[in-house]
Amino acid sequence: MKGIVFTEFLEMVESTFGLETVDYIVENSDLKSEGVYTSVGTYDFIEMVNLITKLSEKVNIPVNNLIYEYGKYFFNVLTNSYPEIFKLYNSPLNLLSSIESHIHVHVRKIYPEAELPTFEVLEETDSNMKMIYKSERAMYMFALALIEKTFEHYHDKATVSYEKLNEEGTKVKFEIEKVV
Incomplete structure (x- = not known):
């Protein structure tokens, strides 16, 4: 890490x-x-x-609450350190859908040995998204915080729910519904 x-x-x-x-x-x-x-x-x-x-x-x-709070904290680190990334996208859903194809590609250029989670987008519309988070580290609460803070950053609101697809939390399905 x-x-x-x-x-x-x-x-x-x-x-x-x-x-x-x-x-x-x-x-x-x-x-x-x-x-x-x-x-x-x-x-x-x-x-x-x-x-x-x-x-x-x-x-x-509880550990998961601390991980969630750390995710919220770390989002501010990302926006302060890499503001240009957030300027590339006009909506939180656009940013979230580009994690694998753009953001993680750039992270791997900077940190080739980084072990990143994967985010597989299952469905995406203008107002909702379903994605699968996979990571052996099971830090899905960190991911949840980053997702929620992404919406806050773009001055949008969303309902975000998740379902652990295995007991360990290494595979989690997120459902994101933009509040209109």
């Missing part, structure tokens, strides 16, 4: 829960990196699992 995901996670934890909480989760997690991350480095996903789990225990918030 790319280091930017770790560095921004720790930034979110610090701004939300304080530096003492960051120190606690780093010191009490089994981290091969010892909690030292660079945004361009690559780290084992299990370290993120350890950090989120320790944070959940420390602040008494």
Whole structure:
């Protein structure tokens, strides 16, 4: 997993829960990196699992809720770091439908070793979309937050529902209905 995901996670934890909480989760997690991350480095996903789990225990918030909140936080990182991408699209559905064909293509150019989820668009109209999220990391709540924030960014509203297609959450169907 790319280091930017770790560095921004720790930034979110610090701004939300304080530096003492960051120190606690780093010191009490089994981290091969010892909690030292660079945004361009690559780290084992299990370290993120350890950090989120320790944070959940420390602040008494379920892991999936923390992943969702981190997704919302990370969306702002994306819009601030890559505003040109969001200018290329005139609607949230256009952006979401281009994740595989455009956005992930560019991410792989910058980070060739990045392990990205896949998004398969099953149906798309002007007002709705059905897509399948697949990732061994099962961070579908992160994806949900990014989808919702995409609509917010374009000043649109949508109802987003999801169905886990397997117990682990590595395959999830999202249904997005634009609110008119």
